[in-house]
Amino acid sequence: MSLDTVQSAQTTPDRIQPFAELGLKPEEYARIREILGRRPTSSELAMYSVMWSEHCSYKSSKVHLRQFGEKAPHSDALLVGIGENAGVVDVGQGYAVTFKIESHNHPSFVEPYQGAATGVGGIVRDILTMGARPIAVMDPLRFGPADAPDTRRVLPGVVAGIGGYGNCLGLPNIGGEIVFDETYAGNPLVNALCIGVMRHEQIKLAKASGAGNLVVLFGARTGGDGIGGVSVLASETFGADGPAKRPSVQVGDPFAEKVLIECSLEIFAEDLVVGIQDLGGAGLSCATSELASAGTGGMLVALDDVPLRDPSLSPEEILMSESQERMCAIVEPSKIARFLEICQKWDVTATVIGEVTDGNRLVITWHGEVIVEVPPRTVAHEGPVYNRPLAKPAYVDRVAREILELPLPSDSEALKEAIYKLISSPNMADKSWVTSQYDKYVQGNTIQSQPEDSGMIRIDEQTHLGVAVSTDANASWSYLNPYEGAKLALAEAARNIATAGARPLAVTNCLNFGSPEDPGVMWQFAETVRGLADGCLEMGLPVTGGNVSFYNQTGEVAILPTPIIGVLGVIQDVRARTPMSHSAGDLEIYLLGKTEQDFAGSEWAYLHHQRGGVAPTSDLKKEMRLIELLLEGQEIFEAAHDVSQGGVAVTMCEMVLRNKIGATINLVDDAAVALFSETPGRVIVVVDPRNSERLVELAKKFEIELTELGRTGGALLRINEIEIPLAELDLAYTSTFPRLFG
Amino acid sequence: MTELTGPTNTTKVVVDVMLKPEILDPQGQAVSAALPRLGFNFASSVRQGKRFEIEVEGEVTVEKLAEITKAAETLLANPVIETFVVKVEN
Numbered sequence: 001m002s003l004d005t006v007q008s009a010q011t012t013p014d015r016i017q018p019f020a021e022l023g024l025k026p027e028e029y030a031r032i033r034e035i036l037g038r039r040p041t042s043s044e045l046a047m048y049s050v051m052w053s054e055h056c057s058y059k060s061s062k063v064h065l066r067q068f069g070e071k072a073p074h075s076d077a078l079l080v081g082i083g084e085n086a087g088v089v090d091v092g093q094g095y096a097v098t099f100k101i102e103s104h105n106h107p108s109f110v111e112p113y114q115g116a117a118t119g120v121g122g123i124v125r126d127i128l129t130m131g132a133r134p135i136a137v138m139d140p141l142r143f144g145p146a147d148a149p150d151t152r153r154v155l156p157g158v159v160a161g162i163g164g165y166g167n168c169l170g171l172p173n174i175g176g177e178i179v180f181d182e183t184y185a186g187n188p189l190v191n192a193l194c195i196g197v198m199r200h201e202q203i204k205l206a207k208a209s210g211a212g213n214l215v216v217l218f219g220a221r222t223g224g225d226g227i228g229g230v231s232v233l234a235s236e237t238f239g240a241d242g243p244a245k246r247p248s249v250q251v252g253d254p255f256a257e258k259v260l261i262e263c264s265l266e267i268f269a270e271d272l273v274v275g276i277q278d279l280g281g282a283g284l285s286c287a288t289s290e291l292a293s294a295g296t297g298g299m300l301v302a303l304d305d306v307p308l309r310d311p312s313l314s315p316e317e318i319l320m321s322e323s324q325e326r327m328c329a330i331v332e333p334s335k336i337a338r339f340l341e342i343c344q345k346w347d348v349t350a351t352v353i354g355e356v357t358d359g360n361r362l363v364i365t366w367h368g369e370v371i372v373e374v375p376p377r378t379v380a381h382e383g384p385v386y387n388r389p390l391a392k393p394a395y396v397d398r399v400a401r402e403i404l405e406l407p408l409p410s411d412s413e414a415l416k417e418a419i420y421k422l423i424s425s426p427n428m429a430d431k432s433w434v435t436s437q438y439d440k441y442v443q444g445n446t447i448q449s450q451p452e453d454s455g456m457i458r459i460d461e462q463t464h465l466g467v468a469v470s471t472d473a474n475a476s477w478s479y480l481n482p483y484e485g486a487k488l489a490l491a492e493a494a495r496n497i498a499t500a501g502a503r504p505l506a507v508t509n510c511l512n513f514g515s516p517e518d519p520g521v522m523w524q525f526a527e528t529v530r531g532l533a534d535g536c537l538e539m540g541l542p543v544t545g546g547n548v549s550f551y552n553q554t555g556e557v558a559i560l561p562t563p564i565i566g567v568l569g570v571i572q573d574v575r576a577r578t579p580m581s582h583s584a585g586d587l588e589i590y591l592l593g594k595t596e597q598d599f600a601g602s603e604w605a606y607l608h609h610q611r612g613g614v615a616p617t618s619d620l621k622k623e624m625r626l627i628e629l630l631l632e633g634q635e636i637f638e639a640a641h642d643v644s645q646g647g648v649a650v651t652m653c654e655m656v657l658r659n660k661i662g663a664t665i666n667l668v669d670d671a672a673v674a675l676f677s678e679t680p681g682r683v684i685v686v687v688d689p690r691n692s693e694r695l696v697e698l699a700k701k702f703e704i705e706l707t708e709l710g711r712t713g714g715a716l717l718r719i720n721e722i723e724i725p726l727a728e729l730d731l732a733y734t735s736t737f738p739r740l741f742g
Numbered sequence: 743m744t745e746l747t748g749p750t751n752t753t754k755v756v757v758d759v760m761l762k763p764e765i766l767d768p769q770g771q772a773v774s775a776a777l778p779r780l781g782f783n784f785a786s787s788v789r790q791g792k793r794f795e796i797e798v799e800g801e802v803t804v805e806k807l808a809e810i811t812k813a814a815e816t817l818l819a820n821p822v823i824e825t826f827v828v829k830v831e832n
Contacts, residue, residue, distance in 0.1 A: 111822045251823065
């Protein structure tokens with residue numbers, strides 16, 4: 001096919017173009033023609049199609065996501081908000097921390113290892129782009145049933161991919177979650193979070209300003225990786241025969257990324273860039289249009305100067321390629337020599353491919369001929385916006401009326417059996433089969449990681465300042481009530497930070513849903529965003545950014561609405577953090593918060609194949625008081641552990657197994673409810689008997705119910721008359737994953 | 743030349759696995775970059791694959807070959823990113 005230039009587009013206005021195959025709707029194609037005043041060239045069509053895809057344009061979610069701005073609480077900590085590659089928060093002592101979570105769900109289903117690996121690579125580059133040194137990663141994961149054959153293909157591949165990439169980069173993996181449910185069969189969720197740290201003055205932004213400044217592409221050469229990946233792969237539902245168009249899979253090269261990180265940080269340290277952007281989804285189309293759009297508006301790029309791995313690539317393919325480990329920088333001409341020198345030192349390919357221009361046109365040439373001439377804002381920021389129809393799905397009211405029929409064990413033997421059943425179920429069982437494949441302590445600053453409530457990293461070795469991050473979602477609650485589900489996930493993530501003694505500061509999120517073209521899914525999404533925005537406003541926590549992943553469904557079956565909420569907090573001295581478990585006997589165990597009959601969406605209900613009833617309602621004012629209690633009383637807590645999935649039973653099992661020190665618990669009320677109910681807003685704390693009075697005072701001050709549960713010590717978990725030897729409990733807890741995955 | 747390869751009469755089947763040409767090959771790139779450092783300047787590009795040598799009892803029938811091909815698809819190669827060739831060696 002001959003080169004399709006702007007000139008030929010003007011002379012052949014009626015050429016039939018494959019916009020539908022590229023995922024564009026007829027009206028979207030018509031709008032492109034209207035913007036340009038002519039038909040787009042094939043290169044322009046490629047750019048618009050990837051940038052206007054759901055994944056890049058947020059066209060279905062934008063109208064809802066605005067609430068994060070409109071309802072944003074005042075926060076002095078927020079240095080960079082939504083809209084940049086990642087949000088940045090002030091954590092004190094001149095440090096700024098950036099964190100963000102993104103999905104790599106569809107690629108991880110097609111090719112689990114590489115999909116998960118490049119998911120880590122992508123989020124790490126986003127963090128790097130802000131000027132920060134990446135310091136840790138986390139991975140919330142969702143899979144189909146643990147014993148399903150496809151889970152045995154996907155899970156080991158995903159875990160190996162995350163470990164392979166992260167370990168090679170030398171980044172500790174400090175947490176995440178693994179949850180199994182039928183709805184994720186064929187739609188695993190692989191979300192990746194990265195945390196980075198920098199000094200305030202080192203923050204970098206993605207903008208191309210200053211006419212005459214140079215556009216430099218550096219990092220890996222461009223190949224045919226993931227072409228059409230963004231528009232076709234991330235925005236189209238898989239049919240029964242797998243993906244309709246299987247694009248070439250992106251393969252990650254973590255060693256190239258490591259070199260790119262060090263090279264970029266050296267370039268940043270010498271202040272050699274005006275703006276910077278990483279190349280992820282939509283590759284050069286995205287980087288050039290976003291940089292130009294956020295800057296003065298004009299850019300001229302010679303596409304034939306892009307260094308290629310595969311010389312046969314067409315200009316359209318180069319624009320759409322998603323080759324990994326690439327960055328795009330805007331550099332002043334006086335600094336380019338030094339820039340290229342540093343790249344050469346690190347053996348990183350760097351090429352000047354264009355310059356910033358006056359005016360508001362992004363012009364791309366191919367061997368001197370103009371193949372793209374567009375207003376960059378129309379590509380990057382002014383894509384289509386849909387107010388998609390939404391309707392409360394019929395199931396919501398139906399399941400709310402369902403009366404749960406759950407066996408609630410009453411005698412000791414049945415209670416003991418129930419505890420074993422719960423603790424050995426794939427969702428509750430020990431995850432070290434997975435987390436031991438990740439390097440958790442590389443760099444030497446990991447204070448805590450899985451199975452603790454949150455991951456914690458020291459960021460200053462002199463002052464011991466640190467940050468903690470937790471990610472949480474309870475998709476069953478979100479299914480029953482997406483508004484409350486989002487608030488409850490937010491509260492849980494914040495609580496998981498506070499149990500260690502860190503103060504919650506900011507929120508990121510990855511909203512995983514089915515097809516936005518389904519009004520029911522759209523309603524779930526809208527309710528989730530409303531809940532999260534209201535919750536963040538109430539708790540005074542700004543949303544710093546996030547990611548939306550739609551089309552997670554197979555045929556008619558959508559995944560459970562899964563809003564993964566990440567909360568970041570700061571701790572002044574990591575040495576003082578509170579662990580999740582006691583390390584001595586003869587300490588007193590207390591429950592903070594009140595236990596109600598909350599079985600809707602619980603693990604106990606899930607184990608009995610029931611997902612109905614009314615989800616708990618959040619009380620964020622109380623959650624905030626609980627957090628304040630945990631922070632104010634931090635010095636008296638020998639241990640603090642969040643009570644969530646699996647209730648007090650699972651929380652206590654995890655605590656006694658962590659250090660293999662038992663406990664004796666006395667429950668006065670209905671033992672089954674006390675053990676298995678999942679009422680939110682509860683934490684189990686352990687204190688020295690000398691401090692129990694102080695705890696009573698704190699509970700009174702913050703108006704949180706306090707119940708004495710028992711004492712630590714011994715080699716048993718003793719609950720009323722039930723006696724469970726720790727060795728037996730440990731076996732039940734730790735043998736599930738090896739049995740399932742080898 | 744005739745040579746017995748094992749105690750019994752076996753046939754060698756070779757499965758050669760290569761990354762598809764459009765897929766990035768970091769190992770091949772590393773080799774390609776190392777060659778000139780060692781003074782070998784002949785290569786413009788290197789791609790690295792893997793080779794399986796499978797000893798099969800007795801004669802390799804069409805059915806056995808089909809089974810080996812199935813195994814190659816399932817375990818030896820990842821057909822999403824790799825191609826493979828099954829050959830019977832004499």
